[in-house]
Amino acid sequence: MKKILVINTGGTIAMSVDASEGVKPLDDQAVVKNLPFLQRYADVTMVNFLNLPSPHITPAVMNDLRLFIQQELDQHGYDGVVVTHGTDTLEETAYFLDITLPVTVPVVLTGAMRSSNELGADGPVNLISSVRVAADPQSRDKGVLVVFNDEIHAARHVTKTHTSNVATFQSPAYGPIGTISKKSVNYHHAPLVREHYAIEHANANVPLIKAVAGMDPNWLDFLFTQQVDGLVVEAFGLGNLPPAVVPVLGKLLDKGVPIVLVSRCYNGQVQDVYDYEGGGRKLKELGIVFSNGLNGQKARIKLMVVLQQTRDFGELQRLFEQ
Numbered sequence: 129m130k131k132i133l134v135i136n137t138g139g140t141i142a143m144s145v146d147a148s149e150g151v152k153p154l155d156d157q158a159v160v161k162n163l164p165f166l167q168r169y170a171d172v173t174m175v176n177f178l179n180l181p182s183p184h185i186t187p188a189v190m191n192d193l194r195l196f197i198q199q200e201l202d203q204h205g206y207d208g209v210v211v212t213h214g215t216d217t218l219e220e221t222a223y224f225l226d227i228t229l230p231v232t233v234p235v236v237l238t239g240a241m242r243s244s245n246e247l248g249a250d251g252p253v254n255l256i257s258s259v260r261v262a263a264d265p266q267s268r269d270k271g272v273l274v275v276f277n278d279e280i281h282a283a284r285h286v287t288k289t290h291t292s293n294v295a296t297f298q299s300p301a302y303g304p305i306g307t308i309s310k311k312s313v314n315y316h317h318a319p320l321v322r323e324h325y326a327i328e329h330a331n332a333n334v335p336l337i338k339a340v341a342g343m344d345p346n347w348l349d350f351l352f353t354q355q356v357d358g359l360v361v362e363a364f365g366l367g368n369l370p371p372a373v374v375p376v377l378g379k380l381l382d383k384g385v386p387i388v389l390v391s392r393c394y395n396g397q398v399q400d401v402y403d404y405e406g407g408g409r410k411l412k413e414l415g416i417v418f419s420n421g422l423n424g425q426k427a428r429i430k431l432m433v434v435l436q437q438t439r440d441f442g443e444l445q446r447l448f449e450q
Protein backbone atom coordinates (compact mmCIF):
# COMPACT_ATOMS: atom_id res chain seq x y z
CA MET A 129 0.00 0.00 0.00
CA LYS A 130 1.15 3.52 -0.77
CA LYS A 131 2.07 5.76 2.18
CA ILE A 132 0.02 8.96 1.97
CA LEU A 133 0.22 11.95 4.30
CA VAL A 134 -3.00 13.95 4.77
CA ILE A 135 -2.38 17.45 6.11
CA ASN A 136 -5.43 19.29 7.40
CA THR A 137 -5.45 23.08 7.32
CA GLY A 138 -9.16 23.80 7.93
CA GLY A 139 -11.90 25.15 5.68
CA THR A 140 -15.52 24.03 5.31
CA ILE A 141 -14.44 20.38 5.09
CA ALA A 142 -13.57 20.76 8.80
CA MET A 143 -16.63 22.81 9.79
CA SER A 144 -20.19 22.07 10.87
CA VAL A 145 -23.45 23.96 10.71
CA ASP A 146 -25.15 24.80 14.02
CA ALA A 147 -28.81 25.32 14.99
CA SER A 148 -28.69 28.99 13.91
CA GLU A 149 -27.42 27.88 10.46
CA GLY A 150 -24.02 29.40 11.09
CA VAL A 151 -21.08 27.40 9.74
CA LYS A 152 -18.14 27.25 12.16
CA PRO A 153 -14.81 25.42 12.43
CA LEU A 154 -14.86 22.16 14.43
CA ASP A 155 -12.27 21.93 17.19
CA ASP A 156 -11.18 18.44 16.18
CA GLN A 157 -11.40 18.80 12.34
CA ALA A 158 -14.21 16.44 11.36
CA VAL A 159 -12.25 15.03 8.44
CA VAL A 160 -10.32 12.91 10.93
CA LYS A 161 -13.44 10.78 11.32
CA ASN A 162 -12.91 9.39 7.84
CA LEU A 163 -9.53 7.98 8.70
CA PRO A 164 -10.50 4.27 9.07
CA PHE A 165 -12.31 4.33 5.71
CA LEU A 166 -9.35 5.99 4.01
CA GLN A 167 -7.12 3.10 5.05
CA ARG A 168 -8.84 0.99 2.38
CA TYR A 169 -7.07 3.02 -0.27
CA ALA A 170 -3.67 3.75 1.25
CA ASP A 171 -1.61 3.66 4.39
CA VAL A 172 -2.76 7.10 5.55
CA THR A 173 -1.12 9.27 8.18
CA MET A 174 -3.14 12.36 9.10
CA VAL A 175 -1.90 15.52 10.78
CA ASN A 176 -3.85 18.60 11.82
CA PHE A 177 -1.39 21.27 10.74
CA LEU A 178 -3.81 24.22 11.09
CA ASN A 179 -7.53 24.78 11.48
CA LEU A 180 -8.14 28.01 9.57
CA PRO A 181 -10.95 29.18 7.33
CA SER A 182 -9.09 29.82 4.09
CA PRO A 183 -9.71 33.61 4.05
CA HIS A 184 -7.31 33.54 7.04
CA ILE A 185 -4.55 31.86 4.99
CA THR A 186 -1.69 34.20 4.05
CA PRO A 187 1.31 33.70 1.76
CA ALA A 188 3.41 33.32 4.95
CA VAL A 189 1.17 30.40 5.96
CA MET A 190 1.52 28.91 2.47
CA ASN A 191 5.27 29.09 2.89
CA ASP A 192 5.09 27.35 6.29
CA LEU A 193 3.01 24.64 4.63
CA ARG A 194 5.59 24.28 1.84
CA LEU A 195 8.38 23.84 4.41
CA PHE A 196 6.29 21.34 6.38
CA ILE A 197 5.53 19.22 3.30
CA GLN A 198 9.17 19.24 2.25
CA GLN A 199 10.31 18.25 5.75
CA GLU A 200 7.74 15.42 6.01
CA LEU A 201 8.71 14.06 2.59
CA ASP A 202 12.42 14.21 3.44
CA GLN A 203 11.95 12.52 6.82
CA HIS A 204 9.30 9.92 6.06
CA GLY A 205 9.42 9.31 2.30
CA TYR A 206 5.67 9.44 1.73
CA ASP A 207 4.42 8.38 -1.72
CA GLY A 208 2.01 11.29 -1.88
CA VAL A 209 0.50 14.17 0.05
CA VAL A 210 -3.07 15.42 0.36
CA VAL A 211 -3.79 18.86 1.80
CA THR A 212 -7.32 19.69 2.98
CA HIS A 213 -7.96 23.41 2.64
CA GLY A 214 -10.78 25.94 2.55
CA THR A 215 -11.95 26.57 -0.98
CA ASP A 216 -11.86 30.40 -0.99
CA THR A 217 -8.08 30.67 -1.36
CA LEU A 218 -7.34 27.06 -2.28
CA GLU A 219 -6.21 27.92 -5.82
CA GLU A 220 -3.64 30.37 -4.45
CA THR A 221 -2.10 27.84 -2.06
CA ALA A 222 -2.18 25.15 -4.78
CA TYR A 223 -0.39 27.39 -7.27
CA PHE A 224 2.11 28.64 -4.67
CA LEU A 225 3.06 25.04 -3.84
CA ASP A 226 3.10 24.15 -7.55
CA ILE A 227 5.83 26.67 -8.33
CA THR A 228 7.86 26.39 -5.13
CA LEU A 229 7.86 22.68 -4.17
CA PRO A 230 10.46 20.73 -6.17
CA VAL A 231 8.81 17.32 -5.74
CA THR A 232 7.76 14.56 -8.11
CA VAL A 233 5.40 12.78 -5.69
CA PRO A 234 1.74 13.75 -6.07
CA VAL A 235 0.59 16.70 -3.96
CA VAL A 236 -3.20 17.07 -4.04
CA LEU A 237 -5.37 19.83 -2.56
CA THR A 238 -9.00 19.31 -1.75
CA GLY A 239 -11.79 20.61 0.46
CA ALA A 240 -15.56 20.84 0.58
CA MET A 241 -18.35 23.19 -0.34
CA ARG A 242 -20.75 21.70 2.22
CA SER A 243 -19.79 21.41 5.86
CA SER A 244 -19.42 18.02 7.54
CA ASN A 245 -22.99 17.71 8.91
CA GLU A 246 -24.84 19.18 5.90
CA LEU A 247 -26.94 16.92 3.69
CA GLY A 248 -24.85 15.81 0.71
CA ALA A 249 -21.59 16.83 2.38
CA ASP A 250 -18.87 16.57 -0.28
CA GLY A 251 -15.85 16.51 2.04
CA PRO A 252 -15.60 12.73 2.59
CA VAL A 253 -15.80 11.82 -1.10
CA ASN A 254 -13.36 14.60 -2.08
CA LEU A 255 -10.92 13.39 0.56
CA ILE A 256 -11.20 9.76 -0.52
CA SER A 257 -10.81 10.74 -4.20
CA SER A 258 -7.74 12.80 -3.30
CA VAL A 259 -6.11 9.93 -1.44
CA ARG A 260 -6.81 7.67 -4.42
CA VAL A 261 -5.26 10.23 -6.77
CA ALA A 262 -2.25 10.76 -4.49
CA ALA A 263 -1.70 6.98 -4.30
CA ASP A 264 -1.93 6.50 -8.07
CA PRO A 265 1.47 6.22 -9.83
CA GLN A 266 0.08 8.11 -12.84
CA SER A 267 -0.21 11.22 -10.64
CA ARG A 268 3.57 11.54 -10.21
CA ASP A 269 5.32 14.50 -11.78
CA LYS A 270 2.14 16.30 -12.78
CA GLY A 271 2.65 19.28 -10.48
CA VAL A 272 0.26 20.16 -7.69
CA LEU A 273 -3.25 18.88 -8.36
CA VAL A 274 -6.68 19.97 -7.17
CA VAL A 275 -9.24 17.20 -6.76
CA PHE A 276 -12.91 18.08 -6.41
CA ASN A 277 -16.17 16.52 -7.52
CA ASP A 278 -14.52 13.54 -9.29
CA GLU A 279 -12.23 15.77 -11.35
CA ILE A 280 -8.47 16.35 -11.30
CA HIS A 281 -7.26 19.86 -12.17
CA ALA A 282 -3.79 21.35 -12.64
CA ALA A 283 -3.00 24.03 -10.03
CA ARG A 284 -1.97 26.46 -12.75
CA HIS A 285 -5.36 26.51 -14.45
CA VAL A 286 -7.93 25.74 -11.78
CA THR A 287 -10.12 28.41 -10.23
CA LYS A 288 -13.14 28.62 -7.94
CA THR A 289 -16.02 29.47 -10.26
CA HIS A 290 -19.14 29.18 -8.10
CA THR A 291 -19.95 30.42 -4.60
CA SER A 292 -21.70 27.25 -3.43
CA ASN A 293 -21.90 24.53 -6.11
CA VAL A 294 -19.89 21.36 -5.39
CA ALA A 295 -18.58 21.56 -8.98
CA THR A 296 -17.05 24.95 -8.24
CA PHE A 297 -13.46 24.10 -9.24
CA GLN A 298 -13.01 24.41 -12.98
CA SER A 299 -10.14 25.06 -15.38
CA PRO A 300 -12.04 27.40 -17.71
CA ALA A 301 -9.60 27.45 -20.61
CA TYR A 302 -8.45 23.83 -20.56
CA GLY A 303 -10.78 21.62 -18.52
CA PRO A 304 -9.71 18.99 -16.01
CA ILE A 305 -6.61 16.86 -16.71
CA GLY A 306 -8.30 13.74 -15.39
CA THR A 307 -11.35 12.22 -13.78
CA ILE A 308 -12.01 9.76 -10.98
CA SER A 309 -14.49 6.96 -11.51
CA LYS A 310 -15.68 4.38 -9.00
CA LYS A 311 -12.81 2.04 -9.80
CA SER A 312 -10.09 4.06 -11.47
CA VAL A 313 -8.18 7.32 -11.76
CA ASN A 314 -8.07 8.37 -15.41
CA TYR A 315 -5.77 11.00 -16.88
CA HIS A 316 -6.35 12.43 -20.34
CA HIS A 317 -3.94 15.39 -20.25
CA ALA A 318 -0.61 16.25 -18.61
CA PRO A 319 0.55 19.79 -17.84
CA LEU A 320 3.17 20.87 -20.42
CA VAL A 321 4.58 23.73 -18.37
CA ARG A 322 6.24 23.01 -15.04
CA GLU A 323 7.96 25.84 -13.21
CA HIS A 324 9.98 25.78 -10.05
CA TYR A 325 11.54 28.67 -8.15
CA ALA A 326 13.67 28.41 -5.02
CA ILE A 327 12.42 30.88 -2.42
CA GLU A 328 13.34 32.12 1.04
CA HIS A 329 10.06 33.75 2.07
CA ALA A 330 6.62 34.88 0.88
CA ASN A 331 6.71 38.39 2.30
CA ALA A 332 6.73 40.61 -0.79
CA ASN A 333 4.10 43.34 -0.71
CA VAL A 334 2.31 42.86 -4.05
CA PRO A 335 -1.18 44.36 -4.34
CA LEU A 336 -3.67 43.31 -7.03
CA ILE A 337 -5.93 45.93 -8.60
CA LYS A 338 -8.79 45.43 -11.02
CA ALA A 339 -9.66 47.78 -13.87
CA VAL A 340 -13.22 49.10 -14.02
CA ALA A 341 -14.87 51.54 -16.40
CA GLY A 342 -14.21 55.11 -15.32
CA MET A 343 -11.53 54.07 -12.80
CA ASP A 344 -10.37 57.05 -10.73
CA PRO A 345 -6.57 57.35 -10.56
CA ASN A 346 -6.90 58.78 -7.03
CA TRP A 347 -7.99 55.33 -5.87
CA LEU A 348 -4.40 54.26 -6.46
CA ASP A 349 -2.82 56.81 -4.08
CA PHE A 350 -2.16 54.00 -1.60
CA LEU A 351 0.54 52.70 -3.94
CA PHE A 352 2.71 55.68 -2.95
CA THR A 353 2.06 55.70 0.79
CA GLN A 354 3.76 52.36 1.49
CA GLN A 355 6.61 50.17 0.28
CA VAL A 356 5.18 48.26 -2.70
CA ASP A 357 7.44 45.55 -4.13
CA GLY A 358 5.38 44.86 -7.23
CA LEU A 359 1.87 45.31 -8.62
CA VAL A 360 -0.52 43.11 -10.60
CA VAL A 361 -3.22 44.82 -12.67
CA GLU A 362 -6.28 42.98 -13.94
CA ALA A 363 -6.90 44.87 -17.18
CA PHE A 364 -9.84 44.78 -19.59
CA GLY A 365 -10.04 42.17 -22.36
CA LEU A 366 -6.84 41.74 -24.34
CA GLY A 367 -4.96 43.98 -21.86
CA ASN A 368 -6.23 47.57 -21.97
CA LEU A 369 -6.77 50.16 -19.22
CA PRO A 370 -8.63 53.43 -18.70
CA PRO A 371 -6.15 56.10 -19.90
CA ALA A 372 -6.51 58.06 -16.63
CA VAL A 373 -4.64 55.39 -14.62
CA VAL A 374 -1.69 55.04 -17.01
CA PRO A 375 0.31 58.02 -15.62
CA VAL A 376 -0.01 56.51 -12.11
CA LEU A 377 1.43 53.24 -13.37
CA GLY A 378 4.18 55.15 -15.18
CA LYS A 379 5.13 56.86 -11.89
CA LEU A 380 5.28 53.51 -10.14
CA LEU A 381 7.50 52.06 -12.87
CA ASP A 382 9.77 55.11 -12.56
CA LYS A 383 10.16 54.21 -8.88
CA GLY A 384 11.39 50.77 -10.01
CA VAL A 385 8.23 48.84 -9.05
CA PRO A 386 7.56 46.00 -11.54
CA ILE A 387 3.98 45.80 -12.85
CA VAL A 388 2.41 42.65 -14.30
CA LEU A 389 -0.69 42.81 -16.48
CA VAL A 390 -3.36 40.06 -16.60
CA SER A 391 -6.87 40.13 -17.99
CA ARG A 392 -10.06 40.26 -15.98
CA CYS A 393 -11.45 37.84 -18.61
CA TYR A 394 -11.14 34.31 -17.31
CA ASN A 395 -10.05 32.94 -20.70
CA GLY A 396 -7.19 34.00 -22.94
CA GLN A 397 -3.96 35.97 -22.71
CA VAL A 398 -3.15 39.68 -22.61
CA GLN A 399 -1.42 40.93 -25.77
CA ASP A 400 0.08 44.24 -26.91
CA VAL A 401 -2.34 44.81 -29.77
CA TYR A 402 -4.36 47.97 -29.20
CA ASP A 403 -2.44 51.13 -30.01
CA TYR A 404 -4.75 53.76 -28.50
CA GLU A 405 -4.19 55.60 -25.21
CA GLY A 406 -4.39 52.98 -22.43
CA GLY A 407 -4.19 50.19 -25.04
CA GLY A 408 -1.98 47.14 -24.54
CA ARG A 409 0.71 48.27 -26.98
CA LYS A 410 1.23 51.52 -25.07
CA LEU A 411 1.29 49.63 -21.76
CA LYS A 412 4.00 47.30 -23.00
CA GLU A 413 6.03 50.28 -24.29
CA LEU A 414 5.75 51.79 -20.82
CA GLY A 415 7.50 48.72 -19.37
CA ILE A 416 4.59 46.67 -18.06
CA VAL A 417 5.10 42.87 -18.04
CA PHE A 418 2.42 40.84 -19.84
CA SER A 419 1.36 37.54 -18.29
CA ASN A 420 0.11 34.62 -20.32
CA GLY A 421 -3.22 33.47 -19.01
CA LEU A 422 -2.73 33.34 -15.23
CA ASN A 423 -5.57 34.93 -13.32
CA GLY A 424 -4.87 37.95 -11.11
CA GLN A 425 -4.56 36.10 -7.82
CA LYS A 426 -2.11 33.57 -9.27
CA ALA A 427 -0.06 36.20 -11.11
CA ARG A 428 0.29 37.97 -7.75
CA ILE A 429 1.60 34.76 -6.15
CA LYS A 430 4.03 34.28 -9.04
CA LEU A 431 5.31 37.86 -8.83
CA MET A 432 5.84 37.50 -5.06
CA VAL A 433 7.86 34.38 -5.80
CA VAL A 434 9.90 35.47 -8.83
CA LEU A 435 10.80 38.87 -7.33
CA GLN A 436 13.18 36.82 -5.19
CA GLN A 437 15.09 35.96 -8.40
CA THR A 438 14.93 39.16 -10.41
CA ARG A 439 13.45 42.64 -10.79
CA ASP A 440 14.65 43.00 -14.37
CA PHE A 441 11.87 43.76 -16.88
CA GLY A 442 13.21 41.46 -19.62
CA GLU A 443 13.72 38.59 -17.24
CA LEU A 444 10.30 39.07 -15.62
CA GLN A 445 8.71 39.21 -19.08
CA ARG A 446 10.43 35.92 -19.97
CA LEU A 447 9.25 34.25 -16.76
CA PHE A 448 5.67 35.44 -17.22
CA GLU A 449 5.61 34.12 -20.80
CA GLN A 450 6.21 30.55 -19.58
Ligand SMILES: NC(=O)C[C@H](N)C(=O)O
Nearest residue numbers: 139140181182214215216
Ligand atom coordinates in the same frame (compact mmCIF):
# COMPACT_ATOMS: atom_id res chain seq x y z
N1 LIG B 1 -15.94 25.96 1.10
C1 LIG B 1 -15.04 26.57 1.85
O1 LIG B 1 -14.11 25.95 2.30
C2 LIG B 1 -15.22 28.05 2.06
C3 LIG B 1 -14.68 28.58 3.35
N2 LIG B 1 -15.10 29.96 3.50
C4 LIG B 1 -13.16 28.54 3.38
O2 LIG B 1 -12.54 28.82 2.38
O3 LIG B 1 -12.60 28.26 4.40
